Amino acid sequence: MRQRLIMDVDTGIDDSLALLYLLASPEAEIVGIASTAGNVPAPQVAANNLAWLDVCKAGPIEVSLGSEAPLVIPLRTTEDTHGPQGIGYAVLPESARELSVRPASDMWVDLVREFPGEVIGLCTAPLTNLALALRREPALPQLLQRLVIMGGAFNYAGNTTPTAEWNVSVDPEAAKVVFDAFSAAPPDRRPIVCALDITETIEMHPAHVDRLAEIAGGASNPLVGYLSDAIRFYMEFHRDHNQGYIAHMHDPFAAAVALDPSLVTTRPATVDVELAGTLTRGMTVADLTGMWGRPPNVEIATTTEPAVFFDRLIERVGTFARNTYPADAQ
Known part of the structure; x- marks a missing residue:
């Protein structure tokens, strides 16, 4: 049986x-697909x-519009990281598909x-739409089969402030709502959190793109x-930020984990979000030893094999591109 997924993205x-x-x-x-304000406006x-x-010649898939602002604070976007439209130098044809009539939180x-x-x-x-959905349906943690979150940083520097990761820092109040809500989830329904600690080991290099193009039949493949x-x-x-000519592929890694959690080892923890700290607002704090006396509410992804992930990504996306745009039809 195919696995049903809801994607909540700020594409990016x-x-x-x-x-x-x-x-x-x-x-x-x-x-x-829930469209969340973050990298660019919703x-x-x-x-x-x-x-x-x-572009992918996909069948009908519901795409819903989410909240255009975080729960409490004004929206910040990051076009300097992702480009003016959020997709770098790519210029995609405008779609004639229609947005869903229901908001993202209702779709959830x-x-x-x-x-x-x-x-x-x-x-x-950012977890804005999921937080809004939890307000409407508090039983959502029990209704989901699994939740995978790309966000946070544990014992690791932030990428937005010295202590905060981007997705959480955009809407820390929403992140707290989500983490608090999953304190009631059974152990097998705890969210798997893929934080910067692990996603910044997922470094895409030009050679990865070259391999993908080769499988797809060449760089002329439109996709x-x-x-x-x-x-x-x-x-x-x-x-330009002195990290080398690479790209941290946080989100496709989280997608791969959503389909196959065996890609990571995890550690249970109780996670909360700092909302009041002058220097640490948006920081994700993990209690790994039970000092708070609260049950674990997440599984933090701790180790993986980046090469295994990239082999899977390149093979799947390259083959998909070749099948979507066969060389003899281009």
Whole structure:
């Protein structure tokens, strides 16, 4: 049976590759895509999602518009990291697909109620829409089959402030709502959190893009062209910040974990979010030894094999690109 997934994304270069990874995975069935304000404003996120579905020649998939602002604070976006439209140098054709009539938070609730215990949630964006969904349906942690979150940093420097990771820092109040809500989840339903500690080991290099293009039948493949244009911007950003000509592929890694949790080892922890610290607002704090006297509410991903992930990503997306745009039809 294919695995039903809700994606909650702020597309985003690495969110784009996460979407392509799931579309390329035969065991995945995307039942809804929530467009969250983050890397770029929510309407642009939605436009990117619709356009990628067109480029990938995907069938009908619901794309919903989420809240255009965090729960409490004004929205910050990061076009310097992801480009003016959020997809680097890529220029995708405008889509004629229509947005869903229901807001993202309603889509979350309706789908988990429709398929209780069957839906995997994948959040690679600020947690605004999931927090709003939890307000409407507090039983959501019990209704989901699994939740994977890309966010946070534990015993690791932040990438937005010295202590805070981007997705959490955009809407720390929403992150706290989500982590608090999952304190009531049974152990097998705790969210798997892929934080910077592990996702910054997922370094894409130009050789990875070359391998993907080779499997796809060459750089002339249209899907490879769009991806290359997006990823090149991301690599240039990392280079300009003295990290080398690489790209941290946080979100497709989280997508792979959503489908196959065996890609990571995990450690239970009680996680909370700092909301009042002058220097540490948005910091994710993990109690690993039970000092707070509260039960664990997450499983923190601690180790993985990046080469295994990249082999899987390249094979799946490269093959998907070749099948979507056969060389003899270009």
